Amino acid sequence: MSARPDSWLRRFNWPRLGEEQAFLLLAVFVGIVAALAVVCFRVAIESARLFLLGSSLRPSPLRLVLVPAVVGLVVGVLVQRFFPRARGSGVNQTKAALYVDDGHIPFSAVTGKFVTSSLAIGSGHSLGPEDPSLQIGAGFASVIGRVLHLPREKLRLLPSLGAAGGLAAAFNSPIAAVLFVIEEVIGRWSAGVLGAVILSAVASVSVAQWFLGADPLFRVPEVHSVDPRELLAFAVLGLVGGIAAVIFLNLALNARRRLYGWPAWTRYLQPAAAGALIGGVGLAYPEVLGAGYETIDAALHGEFSWRTFAVLAALKILCTSLSFASGTPGGLFAPTLVMGALVGGTIGRIQAAWFPDLASPLALYVLVGMGTLFAGNLRAPMTSIFMILEITGNYTIVVPLLVSNTLAYLVSFKFQRAPIFDVVARMDGMDLPSTEEQREQSILRVENAMRTAVAPVLKPGETAAQALARLGPDAGDFILVHEPGRGWSGITRARLAHAADHDGAVDNRVGELSEAVLPQLHPDHPLEAALRLVQEWWPLLPVVHRADSSRLVGVVSLDDILATYRGRVPPPRST
Amino acid sequence: MLAGLAAGSIAFFVVTSTVAGAYRGHVEVLSKEWAARGEAALAVGQASEAVEAFENAQHYARGDGKTRMRLAEALVRAKRGEEARSHLMALWAKAPGEGRVNLELARLAAAEGRDEEAVRHYDAAIHGSWEAAADVSRRETRQELIALHLRRGALPQAEAHLIALAPDLPKDARVQTDLGLSFLHTGSPRRALAAFKAALASDPLFAQAAAGAGEASFRLGDHAAALRYLRAAALQLPDDPAITRTLAITDLVFRMDPYRPRLSAAGRARRVGLAWRTAIARLEACAASRQIVLSKDPRAPALPGAPPVWHAYRQLAPLGSQLSAEALRRDPERIDVVMDGVVAAARMTETCGPKEPADEALLLIGRQHEADEP
Numbered sequence: 001m002s003a004r005p006d007s008w009l010r011r012f013n014w015p016r017l018g019e020e021q022a023f024l025l026l027a028v029f030v031g032i033v034a035a036l037a038v039v040c041f042r043v044a045i046e047s048a049r050l051f052l053l054g055s056s057l058r059p060s061p062l063r064l065v066l067v068p069a070v071v072g073l074v075v076g077v078l079v080q081r082f083f084p085r086a087r088g089s090g091v092n093q094t095k096a097a098l099y100v101d102d103g104h105i106p107f108s109a110v111t112g113k114f115v116t117s118s119l120a121i122g123s124g125h126s127l128g129p130e131d132p133s134l135q136i137g138a139g140f141a142s143v144i145g146r147v148l149h150l151p152r153e154k155l156r157l158l159p160s161l162g163a164a165g166g167l168a169a170a171f172n173s174p175i176a177a178v179l180f181v182i183e184e185v186i187g188r189w190s191a192g193v194l195g196a197v198i199l200s201a202v203a204s205v206s207v208a209q210w211f212l213g214a215d216p217l218f219r220v221p222e223v224h225s226v227d228p229r230e231l232l233a234f235a236v237l238g239l240v241g242g243i244a245a246v247i248f249l250n251l252a253l254n255a256r257r258r259l260y261g262w263p264a265w266t267r268y269l270q271p272a273a274a275g276a277l278i279g280g281v282g283l284a285y286p287e288v289l290g291a292g293y294e295t296i297d298a299a300l301h302g303e304f305s306w307r308t309f310a311v312l313a314a315l316k317i318l319c320t321s322l323s324f325a326s327g328t329p330g331g332l333f334a335p336t337l338v339m340g341a342l343v344g345g346t347i348g349r350i351q352a353a354w355f356p357d358l359a360s361p362l363a364l365y366v367l368v369g370m371g372t373l374f375a376g377n378l379r380a381p382m383t384s385i386f387m388i389l390e391i392t393g394n395y396t397i398v399v400p401l402l403v404s405n406t407l408a409y410l411v412s413f414k415f416q417r418a419p420i421f422d423v424v425a426r427m428d429g430m431d432l433p434s435t436e437e438q439r440e441q442s443i444l445r446v447e448n449a450m451r452t453a454v455a456p457v458l459k460p461g462e463t464a465a466q467a468l469a470r471l472g473p474d475a476g477d478f479i480l481v482h483e484p485g486r487g488w489s490g491i492t493r494a495r496l497a498h499a500a501d502h503d504g505a506v507d508n509r510v511g512e513l514s515e516a517v518l519p520q521l522h523p524d525h526p527l528e529a530a531l532r533l534v535q536e537w538w539p540l541l542p543v544v545h546r547a548d549s550s551r552l553v554g555v556v557s558l559d560d561i562l563a564t565y566r567g568r569v570p571p572p573r574s575t
Numbered sequence: 576m577l578a579g580l581a582a583g584s585i586a587f588f589v590v591t592s593t594v595a596g597a598y599r600g601h602v603e604v605l606s607k608e609w610a611a612r613g614e615a616a617l618a619v620g621q622a623s624e625a626v627e628a629f630e631n632a633q634h635y636a637r638g639d640g641k642t643r644m645r646l647a648e649a650l651v652r653a654k655r656g657e658e659a660r661s662h663l664m665a666l667w668a669k670a671p672g673e674g675r676v677n678l679e680l681a682r683l684a685a686a687e688g689r690d691e692e693a694v695r696h697y698d699a700a701i702h703g704s705w706e707a708a709a710d711v712s713r714r715e716t717r718q719e720l721i722a723l724h725l726r727r728g729a730l731p732q733a734e735a736h737l738i739a740l741a742p743d744l745p746k747d748a749r750v751q752t753d754l755g756l757s758f759l760h761t762g763s764p765r766r767a768l769a770a771f772k773a774a775l776a777s778d779p780l781f782a783q784a785a786a787g788a789g790e791a792s793f794r795l796g797d798h799a800a801a802l803r804y805l806r807a808a809a810l811q812l813p814d815d816p817a818i819t820r821t822l823a824i825t826d827l828v829f830r831m832d833p834y835r836p837r838l839s840a841a842g843r844a845r846r847v848g849l850a851w852r853t854a855i856a857r858l859e860a861c862a863a864s865r866q867i868v869l870s871k872d873p874r875a876p877a878l879p880g881a882p883p884v885w886h887a888y889r890q891l892a893p894l895g896s897q898l899s900a901e902a903l904r905r906d907p908e909r910i911d912v913v914m915d916g917v918v919a920a921a922r923m924t925e926t927c928g929p930k931e932p933a934d935e936a937l938l939l940i941g942r943q944h945e946a947d948e949p
Contacts, residue, residue: 033584036591043598055605057631147580211595215637221661222668294634301661363661 020192023154027161027196030144031203034137034165038204039211041114041136042170045129048122049290057286057294064124064282068289071123072275075116075328076268083112089127089324089331090135092425094163095185095432103142103155110139116329120271124289126278126319127330130170134181134331137166137204157193160186164197165204171333172208172216174201176387183380184421187433216391218297223364225396230351230358231403237347237365238372238404242411244343245376248317249416253423255325260427267327274326278319288315292338296370299341300363306349313342332420336377337370344369367392368404376408379419446530447523449564450543450554455479457552458491460511464499467510471496478540481514482550488542489514520544523553527561534558606636613645622653640666647679656683674703678716685719690727694720714743725760734761741770748778755787764794771804782811786818793821796943798829820932827853827936833910834944844900847913850940851895853933854917854924858888861927887923891916914944 052067053059059067079087086109097105117132141162145155160181168177178194178201186193226234259270281288287295295312298304304312320335348365351358367388374384384405389398422434455475458467460483471479471493479496481489491514499508519533521543533541539558545551613628629646636642643662650659660683666676681696697720705712717740724733737757744750755770768791774784789804805822812818831853833846862869862884869888894913903909918941925934 029584033587036587039591039595043594046602047598050601050605055609055631055635056627057634058627144580148577211591213638219637219643219662219665221665302657303655362657 024196024199026144026148026158027199028203030137030141030158030161031165031168031200032207033140033144034162034200035169035204035207035211037110037114037136037140038133038166038169039208041118041133042129042212044114044118045122045291048118049124052123053289059124059282059286061283064279064286064289065276066279068124068275068279068282069272070275071119072125072271072273072326072328073269075120076271076326078112078116079271079327079329080268083108083116085109086112086116086329087327088329088424088428089131089421090133090138090329091131091184091331091421092428092430092432093135094138094159095421095425096430097138097142097159098156098185099432100430102152103145103157103159105135105139105142105159107139107143110136110143113139113329117331120323120328120330121291123275124278124282125271125275125323125328125330126288126290126292126316126335127323127328127332128291128334128336129331130167130333131331132329133166133170134163134185135166137162137164137169141165157186157196160193161196161200165200168201169204169208171387172205172214173387173390174198174205175390176383177201177204179386180380180383183383184378217293218300220367220392220394221300221361221363223361223367223392223394223397226360226364226400227358230355230360231400233347233351233355233358233365234368234400234404235407237344237369238407239411240347241340241343241369241372241404242376242408244313244317244339245373245408245412246415248321248339248377249412249420251317252321252324253420255321256327256424256427259325259327270326271323271328274322274328277322281315281319285312285315287312288319291334292316293334295338296341296366299345299366302362304342304345304349306346306353309342309345309349313339313346316342332377333374336373339377340370340373341366342369343373364397364400367397368400371401372404372408375405376412377420379409379412381405381409444527444564445523446521446525446527446543446556447554449527449530449560450521450523450556451560453480453542453552453555457482458510458514459483460486460509460514462510464496464508464510464513467491468493468496468500476540480518480540480542480552480555481510482542482552483511483514484550486517487549488518488520488544489516490518490538490540491515518542520549521556522546527564530556531558531561534561602635606632606639606642608632609635610642610645613649617645617649617652620652622649625649626653626655640669644675651679651683656687659683672699672703674700674705674709674712674716677703678712678719681716681719685723690723693723694732697723710743714740721757725757730761733757734763734766737761737763738766741766746773746777748774748781748784750774751777752781752784752787755784755791759787759791759794764791767791768795780811782808782815782818785811786815786821789818789825790821793825793828798825798832798835801825802829823932824935824939827932828939831936832940832943833914834940840900840904843910844898844903847903847910848895848898850917850937851891851898851913854891854920854937855888855895857924857927857931857933858884858891858920861924862888864928883923884927887916887920891920914940917941 052071053063085093085106090113093105093109097103113132113135117129121127121129138159139162141158145158150158163185164177164181167180168174171177178197181197182194278289287298299309316335316339320332320339323330324332344365344367345362347369348359348362351365352362371384371388374387375381385398385401388401389395419434422432425432455472456470458479458481460481467479475493477493478490479493481491483489491510495513499513502508518538518541521530521533521541523543530541534557540555542552543554543556545553609628609632613625613632616625616628626646626649629642629649632642633639633646643666647659647662647666650662660680663676663680663683666673667680670676677696677700681693681700684693684696697716700716701713701720717736721733721736721740724730724736737754741754744754751770751774755767755774758764758767758770768788771784771788771791774781775788778784785804785808789801789808792801792804802825805818805825808818809822831846831850833843833850838846859869865882865884867882867884869885894916897909898913917937921934921937921941925938
């Protein structure tokens with residue numbers, strides 16, 4: 001890579017601002033720009049919808065049949081010929097920027113995503129705007145970072161801030177956006193990252209609300225706390241939601257795999273074919289078209305019977321799978337929420353019919369269902385919980401939400417090991433780090449590697465001869481010394497022997513002979529910390545009790561650490 | 576570079592403002608258009624079309640409470656109560672004191688049999704805020720609540736609201752008559768009579784008011800006034816069976832009640848005699864319908880297993896010989912003896928076939944006398 005001009009962060013002499021603080025200010029700016037982009041994106045989607053399908057929520061049959069198919073053809077050509085990076089939802093593309101492209105997202109990808117997604121979603125394809133918003137925000141952030149010539153580590157991070165801003169503006173949910181980006185895109189928690197992401201999300205939401213108002217995407221009726229006995233129903237919802245998620249994931253991924261195996265020229269037509277099928281379904285059930293916020297609204301207000309809920313849920317799963325598998329640009333967040341709303345509504349209706357005295361308002365089941373499918377499909381459990389809490393502003397639903405989400409997540413994890421974004425990334429030839437796999441891996445700690453000290457701990461007042469006399473043949477070459485008030489140090493057996501040979505010399509006490517103070521480890525420290533500390537001249541480190549640093553609980557050496565790592569080889573990844 | 580970025584951002588902001596502003600303006604227009612279509616559909620009774628139109632209007636104006644209220648009303652008309660309730664509860668959560676919202680919620684609850692909830696919302700609507708015609712709205716709401724209380728049998732609550740409502744009602748004959756009938760239903764004949772009199776003051780020929788006044792007077796024991804009102808009502812509505820029957824009973828009571836104050840001895844004797852003859856005739860008719868042979872001779876031995884009618888007749892028949900004014904003056908207690916027998920006979924004969932006005936009249940006289948006794 002050519003030498004970069006001096007980063008704006010370094011060159012600009014911010015009065016009383018360090019580089020980190022300047023980066024936080026930049027995060028605010030990125031959030032604002034991401035919001036502006038998302039506002040334009042939402043207007044574009046709605047304008048496309050108005051132009052293509054008309055202003056009625058129930059378009060005419062002719063439009064339903066023609067528009068998704070024709071627009072699908074246009075989108076297919078645009079994606080294949082001009083904007084190949086616009087394909088898909090946008091989450092993996094943002095992760096690729098972080099892990100593969102050093103934070104680089106070409107502006108053409110942003111433009112392509114903007115145009116093709118707004119056409120696709122506006123024409124009725126069963127996809128949502130949130131994931132593209134994430135990528136659009138990330139793309140703008142990447143451009144800003146390149147213009148400002150940020151250093152590589154900051155440039156790599158900037159798209160994540162834009163992603164959080166884009167998602168927060170799209171969803172009007174800053175907390176959920178922050179959690180999703182941290183959970184799924186960045187994959188790690190640190191104070192610096194978290195602060196920047198939060199600032200970007202908050203700035204973005206503020207600006208988006210300035211333009212689009214603070215009204216929620218759908219109107220949430222009042223919901224109240226739940227009888228504990230009803231939690232069983234929400235457990236059932238979790239199980240059913242998990243199964244629905246597995247069905248969707250298998251359908252979408254298998255269809256995608258199959259369609260990818262077809263000749264390349266068919267990819268021009270796949271979005272059109274998906275659009276035609278979705279339009280056909282839409283003739284009978286227009287509720288399955290588009291992102292589906294109106295359907296969620298209708299579900300919340302009890303417009304459907306249980307049969308209709310169930311049919312719509314199945315059809316939404318089918319249509320979203322078709323749109324997704326065909327590579328039509330657009331996201332999965334909104335359709336996932338719709339699927340969840342419909343599954344939740346089904347269970348809610350059945351509960352009300354069978355146990356009328358033990359049935360909360362239907363809206364509660366719809367809301368919990370939304371979170372449930374979010375956890376099952378996208379495997380972002382914390383995001384799903386906080387998103388629903390943000391949407392409702394009602395904490396009383398947290399218990400049923402936790403029950404249902406957890407079960408759905410576990411069912412989905414059991415039957416579909418790899419999350420959908422990871423599978424899709426591999427299908428696209430990218431090996432991106434899987435935040436879920438990282439999450440599921442057990443963290444190795446010092447206690448996994450340490451062993452009991454064989455050699456006695458020497459006292460500083462002992463002479464070298466006395467110390468040597470106490471050492472057995474298997475005590476090792478590096479012996480620990482503990483001096484109250486000073487801490488732990490060590491001495492080599494050779495040095496002791498040399499000092500003992502010159503017994504009559506001054507300063508042959510162990511305390512005088514021992515090496516500099518050793519760093520201390522505790523059993524719960526990550527093993528990574530021990531690996532960093534173990535040095536050639538500190539071959540052995542003490543592992544001490546947290547409440548009493550003079551109490552030795554074990555020792556750890558480089559060999560111990562490496563043996564532990566070798567003993568935990570991860571299993572091969574499944575797809 | 577920095578300046579370029581800043582300029583670009585400002586330009587982006589301006590473009591976004593323009594685009595968003597244009598979009599907002601357009602959707603406002605769309606919302607109004609769809610709302611107008613909804614109003615037109617509601618006006619011609621096409622509730623389903625109205626719902627669809629208001630849903631479209633709401634989609635383009637999410638925060639608009641008025642449109643949402645119209646959507647809820649359209650849903651009520653389309654008999655989609657659950658959805659209507661959902662929208663109304665959301666509106667109520669934002670403005671719990673809104674009169675219109677509470678009224679619609681009350682109506683939904685009443686239709687679904689949730690009376691306690693309906694009463695709560697009706698009360699909230701009566702005391703809530705109304706955008707226009709607040710007085711009329713509150714009055715009409717109170718009237719609905721009264722009707723609910725009457726249906727539930729909560730008469731004291733209904734009466735309390737009627738009392739509160741009465742001063743606000745116009746002195747229209749029909750309105751006052753309805754008020755009077757409601758008071759009668761709650762068991763307040765005095766207040767009912769006042770309302771009926773107000774109705775008659777507005778329209779002296781209003782037959783329903785006259786009938787109501789007659790009924791109220793009758794319940795108050797003023798049979799003379801009752802007769803007067805009922806005869807006036809009967810003149811207007813000669814074929815009304817309720818008026819005819821009430822008039823007949825009132826007339827019989829008036830002519831047979833010996834306990835009316837300020838009666839002469841002759842008048843009292845006349846009334847006792849008529850009551851006796853009426854009771855005897857009823858017993859004979861009852862016996863004939865059951866093919867029972869009656870005996871007037873008090874000395875005849877009691878037949879084992881004889882029906883109660885036979886015994887009642889045997890006891891009552893001999894009393895008829897001593898009903899002259901002189902006999903009653905000599906033995907005032909005889910009136911009570913005769914009337915007790917007459918009332919006992921009426922209790923028996925009221926179950927003998929359809930209830931006759933004579934039976935009702937005699938029973939009323941008996942009840943009135945029991946009520947008046949210390």
